[in-house]
Amino acid sequence: MSYKVLYRKWRPLKFSEVSGQDQIVITLKNELINNRLSHAFLFCGTRGTGKTTVARILARAINCLDGDLLYTGEPCNKCQSCKSILESTTTDVIEIDAASNNRVDNVRELLDEVMYRPVSLKNRVYVIDEVHMLSSGAFNALLKTLEEPPENVFFILATTEPNKIPVTIQSRCQRFDFRRVSVPDITKKLKHITSSENIMIDDNSIKLISTLAKGSLRDALSLLEQVRSQFSGSDINTAKIESILGILDSQEITNLFRLILDKDIKNLILTISEIYMSGKDIFLIFNQMLSYCRDIILFKNGIAPEFIVNNKFRQQSEIFSTDLVLKFVDLIYEGLMLSRYNDNLNYVLESVVIKMSELIVNSQEDVSLEGVKVAAKCQPIVREKWLGILDEIQVTDNNLRNKLLSSRPFLINNTVYVDVPEPFINTINSSEMALLERRLANHCKITTHDELRELIKKNTNIDSEKGSSKINEIISQKDKMPGIIQVH
DSSP, X not given: OOOOOHHHXXXXXXXXXXXXXXXXXXXXXXXXXXXXXXXXEEEEOSTTSSHHHHHHXXXXXXXXXXXXXXXXXXXXXXXXXXXXXXXXXXXXXXEEETTTSOSHHHHHHHHXXXXXXXXXXXXXXXXXXXXXXXXXXHHHXXXXXXXXXXXXXXXXXXXXXGGGSOHHHHTTSEEEEOOOOOHHHHHHHHHHHHHHTTOOBOHHHXXXXXXXXTTOHHHHHHHHHHHHHHTTTSOBOHHHHHHHHTOOOHHHHHHHHHHHXXXXXXXXXXXXXXXXXXXXXXXXXHHHHHHHHHHHHHHHTTOOOSSOOOHHHHHHHHXXXXXXXXXXXXXXXXXXXXXXXXXXXXXXXXXXXXXXXXXXXXXXXXXXXXXXXXXXXXXXXXXXXXXXXXXXXXXXXXXXXXXXXXXXXXXXXXXXXXXXXXXXXXTXXXXXXXXXXXXXXXXXXXXXHHHHHHXXXXXSSOOSHHHXXXXXXXXXXXXXHHHHSOOO
């Protein structure tokens, strides 16, 4: 017999073997036991969550000849009907790939067959995979038959994009939403398979594969297959998995954030260059950075992170504020978007990590700015309110709103001040100023650069010329504002 890959060899044959979809399994088994099956089902969910597997089990259960079905809700996989379906020798269970059979003519051929009684089984079952790929004409042709199919005919539709299926089709089906399989469920399944297959792999490696699968059990088994083929006959550890998948190990990702924290631009560039030349996938690096930021937020809030926690990670979690980590996330997402349209992915990653390092507050700064907060970052509610005011102004005067887009809100002694550059404040006419004053009356006060500088000076211990220079630098560098000023 020819070799079968792991995800085919270990495909569940009974409902009880399906991982992570307990609510769906229980419902279908109860319907089988009580003989209250719907004539049409719609299985929705991301790839690798068990839609086609459950469809095949259900097709066998619908036709199973074993009397125990009425008590267990499980197909026996031993009777003639179950065997013929498992061996694909029957013409009464038909699997159709809608991606390649999406025309009206394909559906009409199917409907011509529906009118005939099953040849060898009790019921005829049509499993239509990726059903969202059908054309609108094909959906319309299927509509009437799906609403009132002939006796002994069942439809099971599977899709990864239910939003593309007409509501008229959805309303005629019993819908089941397949959830992503949890990391513990994938880990449990992988441990069982690796033990049965005599694959030498440690628990940390299994957990890493489970996490990288992103809720897809099939992806997890494909990754395991790839790793086993690469390191056949030897023990598998996390380092080997990370090398074959082109991702950073926990030590490398921690060190990358250490360089960001130290604002070590030179070594950041050298590290990114080394990562790029080693053939690692830059997109995966971006995703690892996102996961690392998420783990920091989880750890700071008392939730166990997905990846392994080491001492350096704990130290960085204490240093990085949640606001700063969220700003990191924004920059990483920006880098991911730019990477789609740029061939020089290493340059994009370099620019992102340098921007991240520029957000770090210099703990050695000799200028104290106690009492001053940048509302754009430190007070998100204030920032949102200011954007809401701009939206209100847009309804009345879009030109005025455009003039105010470059302004920034500050919070000083519980009062919000909006800093508007001089060139723009001078272009605001009297009617616009009256509108602005009405909008700002209950929210905040508007200032110019000079006024804001005096306010900052009054509310801090800055008196020297050096301090004044520092204030001018803070006011003028808009892009560096969020995260530069230490919040007390």
